[in-house]
Amino acid sequence: MSAGEDQLIGWLRRRLQRLGSDLLGDDAALLEERADWAISVDQQIEGVHFPPGLDPGVAGRRLVSVCLSDLAASGAEPAYGFLTVALPRRYDAKRLLTGVLTACRRYGVTLAGGDTASAPRGVSLTMTVLGRRRPRCRWLRRSHGRPGDGLWLGGPVGESALGRHLLAAGASFDGRSVTLPRRHRAPERWLRYGRRAVRRHLDPRPQLELGGTLARRRRVAAVDISDGLAIDLHRLCRESGVGADLEREAIPVSGGLEYWASALEIDPDQLMLAGGEDYVLLFTLPPRGRPADAASRRIGTLTERPGVRLGAGDEAVLLPPRGWDHLAKDRT
Amino acid sequence: MSAGEDQLIGWLRRRLQRLGSDLLGDDAALLEERADWAISVDQQIEGVHFPPGLDPGVAGRRLVSVCLSDLAASGAEPAYGFLTVALPRRYDAKRLLTGVLTACRRYGVTLAGGDTASAPRGVSLTMTVLGRRRPRCRWLRRSHGRPGDGLWLGGPVGESALGRHLLAAGASFDGRSVTLPRRHRAPERWLRYGRRAVRRHLDPRPQLELGGTLARRRRVAAVDISDGLAIDLHRLCRESGVGADLEREAIPVSGGLEYWASALEIDPDQLMLAGGEDYVLLFTLPPRGRPADAASRRIGTLTERPGVRLGAGDEAVLLPPRGWDHLAKDRT
Numbered sequence: 330m331s332a333g334e335d336q337l338i339g340w341l342r343r344r345l346q347r348l349g350s351d352l353l354g355d356d357a358a359l360l361e362e363r364a365d366w367a368i369s370v371d372q373q374i375e376g377v378h379f380p381p382g383l384d385p386g387v388a389g390r391r392l393v394s395v396c397l398s399d400l401a402a403s404g405a406e407p408a409y410g411f412l413t414v415a416l417p418r419r420y421d422a423k424r425l426l427t428g429v430l431t432a433c434r435r436y437g438v439t440l441a442g443g444d445t446a447s448a449p450r451g452v453s454l455t456m457t458v459l460g461r462r463r464p465r466c467r468w469l470r471r472s473h474g475r476p477g478d479g480l481w482l483g484g485p486v487g488e489s490a491l492g493r494h495l496l497a498a499g500a501s502f503d504g505r506s507v508t509l510p511r512r513h514r515a516p517e518r519w520l521r522y523g524r525r526a527v528r529r530h531l532d533p534r535p536q537l538e539l540g541g542t543l544a545r546r547r548r549v550a551a552v553d554i555s556d557g558l559a560i561d562l563h564r565l566c567r568e569s570g571v572g573a574d575l576e577r578e579a580i581p582v583s584g585g586l587e588y589w590a591s592a593l594e595i596d597p598d599q600l601m602l603a604g605g606e607d608y609v610l611l612f613t614l615p616p617r618g619r620p621a622d623a624a625s626r627r628i629g630t631l632t633e634r635p636g637v638r639l640g641a642g643d644e645a646v647l648l649p650p651r652g653w654d655h656l657a658k659d660r661t
Numbered sequence: 662m663s664a665g666e667d668q669l670i671g672w673l674r675r676r677l678q679r680l681g682s683d684l685l686g687d688d689a690a691l692l693e694e695r696a697d698w699a700i701s702v703d704q705q706i707e708g709v710h711f712p713p714g715l716d717p718g719v720a721g722r723r724l725v726s727v728c729l730s731d732l733a734a735s736g737a738e739p740a741y742g743f744l745t746v747a748l749p750r751r752y753d754a755k756r757l758l759t760g761v762l763t764a765c766r767r768y769g770v771t772l773a774g775g776d777t778a779s780a781p782r783g784v785s786l787t788m789t790v791l792g793r794r795r796p797r798c799r800w801l802r803r804s805h806g807r808p809g810d811g812l813w814l815g816g817p818v819g820e821s822a823l824g825r826h827l828l829a830a831g832a833s834f835d836g837r838s839v840t841l842p843r844r845h846r847a848p849e850r851w852l853r854y855g856r857r858a859v860r861r862h863l864d865p866r867p868q869l870e871l872g873g874t875l876a877r878r879r880r881v882a883a884v885d886i887s888d889g890l891a892i893d894l895h896r897l898c899r900e901s902g903v904g905a906d907l908e909r910e911a912i913p914v915s916g917g918l919e920y921w922a923s924a925l926e927i928d929p930d931q932l933m934l935a936g937g938e939d940y941v942l943l944f945t946l947p948p949r950g951r952p953a954d955a956a957s958r959r960i961g962t963l964t965e966r967p968g969v970r971l972g973a974g975d976e977a978v979l980l981p982p983r984g985w986d987h988l989a990k991d992r993t
Contacts, residue, residue, distance in 0.1 A: 335892075335982075354900050356734035356885055357701035357792070359800050366698075369689035370743045370774055370789055376781050377747070402688035411702040413787050415709070442702055449708050450782035455745050457702055457789040460689070468691050553688055560667075568686050650667075 334445045337422055344430065345440060352409075358441040360409065365462035369399035375452040379531070380496050384504045385421045387531050388454065389428025395555070396456040397436055398535040398608040402553040404469040404544025405460025407537065409441040413455045415448035425454075428504075436537060466544035473550035474569030474613045480629040481620060483536045483610035486558050487597065488583040490604025491523075492530025494593050500527045515592070522585025529583075533608040542621050543612055551612040557605040562637055563650040565611060572636045575629040575648065602639075603651060666777045669754055676762065677772060684741075690773040692741070697794035701731035707784040711863070712828050716836045717753045719863050720786065721760025727887070728788040729768055730867035730940040734885040736801040736876025737792025739869065741773040745787045747780035757786075760836075768869060798876035805882035806901030806945040812961040813952060815868045815942035818890050819929065820915040822936025823855075824862025826925050832859045847924070854917025861915075865940040874953050875944055883944040889937040894969055895982040897943060904968045907961040907980065934971075935983060 342353050352358040373392045375381050397407055410433055416422055422445075433440050438458065462468060492500075499510035500523070507524035515523075536553075543549045552565045558580070566573055582601055590597035613631060614620065632638075638645040674685050684690040705724045707713050729739055742765055748754055754777075765772050770790065794800060824832075831842035832855070839856035847855075868885075875881045884897045890912070898905055914933055922929035945963060946952065964970075970977040 355800075355803050356731040356883075357699035357737065359697070359699050359735065359802070361697045361794075363695050365691070365693045367689035367691050368741075368743060368774060368789075368791075370745055370787075371776050372745045372747060372778055372787065374747050374778055374780060374785075377778055399688040403691065405689065409700075411700060411789055413702055413704045415704060415706050415785060442700060444703050444787075446704055446706055446709055448706060448785075453706075453747060453780075453785045455702075455704065455776075455787040457700075457743055459700075462693075468687075470691070471687050551688075 337445060340423065341426055352439065352441040358409070358411070367400055367403040367405035367460045367462070367468065368457065369396060370455065370457040371396040371399065372453065372455040383531070384502070385425035386428035387502060387504045388452065389425040390432040391531055391533070392454045392456050393429055393432035393436065393438065394533050394535050395608065396458045397438070397537060398533070398553040398555065400458055400460035401535045401537045401540035402469060402551045402610055403460065404463065404466055404540045404551070406463045406541065407436045407438045407458060407460050409459040410438040411441060411457040412443035413445070414443070415446045415453040417448055417452065420452060436535070463541055463544055466541070467547070469540060469543055469549045469551035469612065471550055471552050471565045471568035473548050474565060474571050474631050476571050476631050476633040477616050478550070478613040478631040479616060479618060479627050480573055480575070480631060481612050481614060481625050482581060482628050483539050483612070483625050484607070485581040485583040486554055486607045486609065487586050487600035487604045488526045489530040489533060489606040489608070490600045491586060491589050492526035492528070493606070494595060495523055495527050495589070496530065498593065502527055502531050519585055519588050522583070523589055526583070526585070526589065530606060533606065535608055536610045539610055539620070539622055539625070546618070549612055549614065551610050554607040554609050554611055555605060557603040558611065559602045559637070559648050560650045561611055566635070566637060569631070572632040572634045573629055573638070574632055575637060575639045577640055579626060579628045581626045602648065669777060672755065673758055684771070684773040690741070690743070699732055699735040699737035699792045699794070699800065700789065701728060702787065702789040703728040703731065704785065704787040715863070716834070717757035718760035719834060719836045720784065721757045722764040723863055723865070724786045724788050725761055725764035725768065725770065726865050726867050727940065728790045729770070729869060730865070730885040730887065732790055732792035733867045733869045733872035734801060734883045734942055735792065736795065736798055736872045736883070738795045738873065739768045739770045739790060739792050741791040742770040743773060743789040744775035745777070746775070747778045747785040749780055749784065752784060768867070795873055795876055798873070799879070801872060801875055801881045801883035801944065803882055803884050803897050803900035805880050806897060806903050806963045808903050808963050808965040809948045810882070810945040810963040811948060811950060811959050812905055812907070812963060813944050813946060813957050814913060814960050815871050815944070815957050816939070817913040817915040818886055818939045818941065819918050819932035819936045820858045821862040821865065821938040821940070822932045823918060823921050824858035824860070825938070826927060827855055827859050827921070828862065830925065834859055834863050851917050851920050854915065855921055858915070858917070858921065862938060865938065867940055868942045871942055871952070871954055871957070878946070881944055881946065883942050886939040886941050886943055887937060889935040890943065891934045891969070891980050892982045893943055898967070898969060901963070904964040904966045905961055905970070906964055907969060907971045909972055911958060911960045913958045934980065
């Protein structure tokens with residue numbers, strides 16, 4: 330640890346003390362709180378998970394949100410976070426930490442420890458989060474699905490991947506407003522959808538409230554859509570030992586997805602089924618169950634027969650884990 | 662996550678299932694175990710914390726050991742580990758994971774979760790560990806020191822930094838034996854010390870047993886020597902609101918340190934006071950207290966007067982946090 334890193338930790342600690350939470354004094358954070366814990370860890374690497382040059386505050390917020398999405402999928406209530414950062418020398422570390430602290434405060438996370446290092450090459454961020462099991466609640470588990478259960482999605486999919494494509498095409502986000510690439514001239518309505526997609530990609534919101542509501546029920550399977558609807562559904566099915574029938578038309582997509590997919594020459598089904606990073610919950614409910622929230626949509630049914638089928642009757646095709654591109658390849 | 666990463670996690674999960682511990686099925690690890698937890702996180706970055714090209718198995722073991730040293734300094738008993746890795750495409754990930762699992766088994770850690778990503782640039786590893794408070798034990802805390810307490814060191818310091826210098830000079834370690842740079846011709850006794858220093862640097866052993874023994878006592882302050890005796894002692898003093906008198910001659914150093922420091926033209930005091938990465942415990946005991954183990958040495962006394970003094974009487978000099986090099990500069 331360099332003198333600069335010690336200074337940075339001093340700065341962070343004074344900020345945490347002002348918030349009334351200083352757990353940074355020892356080699357380890359010491360938690361004397363009797364609870365059942367859900368623990369998850371995620372990393373964000375510049376050039377892999379977010380575009381190089383992204384505003385450090387946005388990168389910090391994104392790290393926290395992505396990590397908390399795993400707690401949402403467990404039904405847990407966020408409690409503590411541990412942060413490690415490896416940063417190039419001239420990186421604005423305070424801006425990054427301010428982003429992390431802002432997101433922590435928003436979701437009720439106490440930053441309880443971490444580690445800093447200088448990185449010769451690029452930004453690398455890792456976060457570990459602990460969430461409590463809520464009172465009178467159960468864990469959501471991938472293995473809780475049963476044949477006949479309804480399959481639900483907590484929000485539209487594909488929008489985040491669209492945002493990723495727009496960023497690759499030159500869009501940018503400074504933490505407040507999105508600028509789209511100049512060559513995309515379109516009616517304001519479509520531009521608005523495009524800007525929302527970029528924001529959704531860089532500043533996703535973990536569905537903690539939905540997870541908490543579902544955790545009050547007796548038996549809910551859940552997973553968050555991080556790698557894509559197809560592969561995450563396959564994972565849920567594998568852990569539950571079931572298959573699934575998926576209704577193509579029932580899958581919620583955000584406004585403008587078709588328009589932008591066409592403008593960028595991407596298959597919209599590819600965005601929807603394999604895009605990933607949507608951070609909405611995919612969950613199951615017993616056959617007649619309905620979630621309390623208005624945004625969730627039923628998109629299919631779990632089946633005894635293994636495999637994930639897309640479409641009905643003779644039209645149905647097996648959806649491989651990797652989504653539409655692999656499927657398309659398999660069909661030709 | 663790529664197909665390769667899914668495969669890798671599948672391989673890891675089968676290995677963990679054979680060990681009877683599979684917590685990898687859900688988005689988060691779900692721990693329903695009532696305990697007080699010490700939680701710490703550490704990272705190891707190629708080119709920063711370990712030399713490029715280091716055997717992946719050695720890198721994996723080192724990550725676990727370094728991280729557990731923080732639990733040793735808390736007196737905790739290792740329980741769970743969470744691993745994130747960012748690896749270049751051709752890196753031997755299975756060899757790395759085997760190293761991690763070997764160290765986890767050695768120290769009683771159950772690998773309970775993690776995340777993998779491909780890294781465009783260099784290996785980056787992060788580990789979070791949870792340790793239980795042992796039955797009828799207290800936490801060791803940096804803030805537990807009082808004026809008059811004896812200051813103790815759990816083993817020699819400076820050897821790891823010597824090993825780092827030998828590696829920079831061309832030494833290598835394949836996980837079993839150390840090869841020293843050819844130009845260092847010396848009697849076998851000195852070569853043996855040199856090889857041991859390299860091994861100590863790359864394969865440190867966290868003092869978990871010592872930490873556990875100390876945790877049975879009423880009030881022990883402790884910190885592990887990760888950044889250097891001088892700075893880590895300053896940290897302990899700051900948290901306890903005390904100063905310290907340090908006896909230069911009492912500080913244990915390993916055999917061959919003077920010989921090798923001279924051969925490599927390094928100030929041996931610099932290695933000892935500011936070398937770091939020794940991962941031995943620096944701890945306090947009430948004035949007449951003695952530790953149960955034979956390896957620990959008393960190296961000084963905590964004082965009401967702030968600041969860390971090296972030497973006695975008129976000869977005493979103030980030791981700044983950054984160690985001997987800064988001190989030397991301050992004196993000229």
